[in-house]
Amino acid sequence: MGNTLSESPLGKTPNYEEVYNPSLLFAIPREQGRTELNLDNGELPFRGMDIWNAYEMSWLNPQGKPLVGICELQIPCDSPSIIESKSLKLYFGSFNQTQFNTQEEVIRTIESDLSVTTRAPVMVKLMTATQFNAEIATGFPGTCIDSLDVSISHYDLNPDILHTESAPDVMETLYSHLLRSNCPVTGQPDWATLLVRYRGRPISHEALLRYIVSYRKHSGFHEQCVERIYMDIWNRCKPSQLTVYARYTRRGGIDINPFRSNFEAVPSNIRLIRQ
Numbered sequence: 001m002g003n004t005l006s007e008s009p010l011g012k013t014p015n016y017e018e019v020y021n022p023s024l025l026f027a028i029p030r031e032q033g034r035t036e037l038n039l040d041n042g043e044l045p046f047r048g049m050d051i052w053n054a055y056e057m058s059w060l061n062p063q064g065k066p067l068v069g070i071c072e073l074q075i076p077c078d079s080p081s082i083i084e085s086k087s088l089k090l091y092f093g094s095f096n097q098t099q100f101n102t103q104e105e106v107i108r109t110i111e112s113d114l115s116v117t118t119r120a121p122v123m124v125k126l127m128t129a130t131q132f133n134a135e136i137a138t139g140f141p142g143t144c145i146d147s148l149d150v151s152i153s154h155y156d157l158n159p160d161i162l163h164t165e166s167a168p169d170v171m172e173t174l175y176s177h178l179l180r181s182n183c184p185v186t187g188q189p190d191w192a193t194l195l196v197r198y199r200g201r202p203i204s205h206e207a208l209l210r211y212i213v214s215y216r217k218h219s220g221f222h223e224q225c226v227e228r229i230y231m232d233i234w235n236r237c238k239p240s241q242l243t244v245y246a247r248y249t250r251r252g253g254i255d256i257n258p259f260r261s262n263f264e265a266v267p268s269n270i271r272l273i274r275q
Contacts (some may be wrong), residue, residue, distance in 0.1 A: 010068075016090065016178040018097040022113040029080060033224030035230045046230055048077040048260040050223055053268050054088070056253035057108055057126070063252040066096075069103070071110065072269055077260060079120030082223055089252045095184075103128070128178040135208045140272070142173025145205045155216040159232035162211050164201035169240075173197040174205065176212050177274070178247060184219040192222070193272050194229070197264070200239030209230035222248050226258035248270050 013156040018026065039045070052073040058066055071092070075082065088090075091113070100106045107124050179194040194212060211232070215225060228243040243261035247270075253274055259266055 013265070017051045017094045019094060020098040020109075022091065022116075023092040023111060024087055024091040024094060025117045026084040027081035027117045027119075028084055028221070030082055030223070031080075033221060037227060044078060045234060046077070046178040046227075046260040046262050047204060049266045050075045050077065050082065051257040051259065051266070053250075053257075053269065053271075054092055054254045055250070056089075057092055057095065057264075058084070060099040060102055062096065062099055062219075067103075069106075069126050069128050071112075072127075073114065074123040074266070075114070075118055076120050076122075077223075077227075077258070079118040079122075081118045082221065083117055085113065085254055085256060086252065089254060117155065138246075140173070140193060142175050142195065143205075144176065145174050146176050146178055148206055148209050150206050150209055150246060150268070152210055152213055154214065156214060157218045158213065158214045159236060161207050161214060162232060162236040163204050163207050164237050165204055167202050169200055170202050171197075171199045171241075172202065174208060176209060178209070179212050179215060179225075180221075181215045181225045182217070182219045184221065188251070189218070190222060190245040190248055190251070191274070193274065195243070195245040195247075196229075196233065196242075197243040197245075197261075198233070198237070198239035199241040200237060203233070203237050203239075216254065221258045222246065223258045226260055230260045240254075247275060249274050 014082045052075065054071040057069045057071045061067055096107070103126060107126050111122055111124045173195065175193060175195040177193045178194040181190050182188065183190060196208065218225070220228065226244055226246050230242065233239065233244070234242055241263040242262050244269065247257045248255050
């Protein structure tokens with residue numbers, strides 16, 4: 001388990017192991033992505049979870065028969081480390097030819113390994129394919145701002161775009177399908193639908209859309225991008241309540257969905273149409 005990106009399996013040709021090997025997991029300290037957030041005394045102004053869904057999970061039962069499942073992980077946002085996603089894929093691949101007595105044993109093994117890697121309690125839910133009946137949503141609740149007629153010519157991250165309107169406070173939910181950021185190691189694009197729910201002075205919808213689009217060339221892990229968005233809105237628009245939630249599309253059979261809020265509980269693990 002390393003902690004520098006040069007040691008991670010990202011961008012490298014992997015050896016796909018099929019026998020259980022927890023050493024494949026790679027931890028990245030969250031502090032590496034939080035240095036630019038300018039947190040007061042290092043204290044987080046939000047709480048939340050990173051919700052992961054892994055759709056390519058398989059293992060053997062005691063008779064050697066393969067079983068497949070969908071694995072949901074919840075990693076608390078105050079965990080000292082995150083897990084590099086390719087290492088998680090390789091780790092789950094190491095279950096493929098490994099026998100487990102029960103599905104519960106698989107869950108306990110994953111919970112133990114991921115809790116050690118992140119240094120925080122990780123919740124694991126494992127469903128077989130026949131048990132899986134996820135809710136499919138056509139979109140987030142609230143108002144989609146993607147149809148706004150705005151001109152955009154700059155695609156570099158610019159939080160100064162954000163501003164509020166001179167109007168009474170509102171409670172509002174906005175979302176956009178236009179968030180795109182890039183893997184800081186491979187440069188591959190990461191696509192997401194972003195929800196912003198807040199109470200406070202009305203945030204300019206046009207400004208918020210331009211700000212979201214300004215991530216188009218930005219490099220950062222999913223969790224880092226969501227926390228940067230949260231802090232930029234928090235510092236520039238000063239809402240009294242704020243939630244930022246991104247549902248990223250799948251890569252390598254895994255999607256990562258960071259949720260940050262100072263007033264809401266972790267939402268249900270819905271799947272949007274692009275997931």
